[in-house]
Amino acid sequence: MILSPATARVFSLLWQERRLAGYISKAELRRAIEETFGTEVKPGERKQVEADLIILGAGPAGLSAAIYAGRAKLNAVVVEEGLPGGQAATTYHIANYPGTPGVIRGRELMDNMLRQAQSFGVRVDDYKEVAEVDLVGEVKKVVTEDTDYYALALIIATGAKPRLLPAEGEDTFRGRGVHYCATC
Ligand SMILES: Cc1cc2nc3c(=O)[nH]c(=O)nc-3n(C[C@H](O)[C@H](O)[C@H](O)COP(=O)(O)OP(=O)(O)OC[C@H]3O[C@@H](n4cnc5c(N)ncnc54)[C@H](O)[C@@H]3O)c2cc1C
Structure with a gap:
């Protein structure tokens, strides 16, 4: 799949915000779109x-x-x-x-x-x-x-986020050998 430069830029901004569970929030998506295209994304009715x-x-x-x-x-x-x-x-x-x-x-x-x-x-x-x-x-x-x-x-009950290691393969093996709890 070939991405347009703008789409690739949105993805790269979102990649910097990634979390343990891999999702992105609506606020992050809005910020990435606004930064890439220089336009304001108007919020809907609250x-x-x-x-x-x-x-x-x-x-x-x-x-x-x-x-x-x-x-x-x-x-x-x-x-x-x-x-x-x-x-x-x-x-x-x-x-x-x-x-x-x-x-x-x-x-x-x-x-x-x-x-x-x-x-x-x-x-x-x-x-x-x-x-x-x-x-x-x-x-x-x-x-x-x-x-x-x-x-x-x-x-x-917003829990915790583990500090990630700058180690090769951590992403791939997270939860399959790489763990963040004391007993693991
Ligand atoms: C890879 C891995 C393996 C593990 N294995 C085990 C195991 O085998 N046995 C064991 O006992 N424990 C294990 N643990 C530890 C266990 O998962 C945690 O102790 C437990 O999940 C903590 O629960 P919690 O509800 O306090 O917090 P969390 O699980 O961190 O949940 C907090 C929730 O709050 C949400 N949240 C945070 N900020 C916001 C916000 N601003 N707005 C809205 N929502 C927000 C998060 O998205 C998350 O869903 C493991 C952890 C990891 C990462």
Whole structure:
């Protein structure tokens, strides 16, 4: 496939922003297009979402909190900047989670957690990078590229990002021999 110079430039800008899970956010895509073409990408109309509880991050911590919130019949919304699953979803297999039959693929384990949270009525909004939070006052506000969320309580479960090594092959073998957790 041959890319036009402009498209190649957009891809190279996005490559610099890449994350462990490989996705890019809408804000990054907009910035790359604006920088390449020198034009402003006009945002659409902002959406407003009200909830009892907002959970930032849909990794194991955020989804566990979501399951409890759903069971407690709270109107809870999980806001995730990429696909739900967090770091655990990027690894080939996980052997130390209780209740899994020996070994489970990270993606499968996290899909199960997502479905469990959704089965209790929790809403999960993916591809919504949290850019700003306002924790002053009774109602907390969370701002993403196109949506403002309001709730009385907020749980921050945005996890961690491992420091990458400047080592050849790290990209290829991430989760297949290259790990970032102490037990691995
Ligand atoms: C390759 C690899 C293999 C691993 N293997 C194992 C294993 O076998 N066993 C084990 O127990 N542990 C393992 N771990 C560690 C385990 O994955 C982490 O301990 C666990 O994922 C931490 O969960 P968390 O929910 O706290 O954070 P995370 O998993 O980091 O999730 C945080 C979530 O928040 C989101 N987020 C961050 N910033 C924002 C923002 N601004 N707006 C919106 N969302 C945001 C992220 O996209 C992410 O989905 C492994 C980790 C890696 C990387």
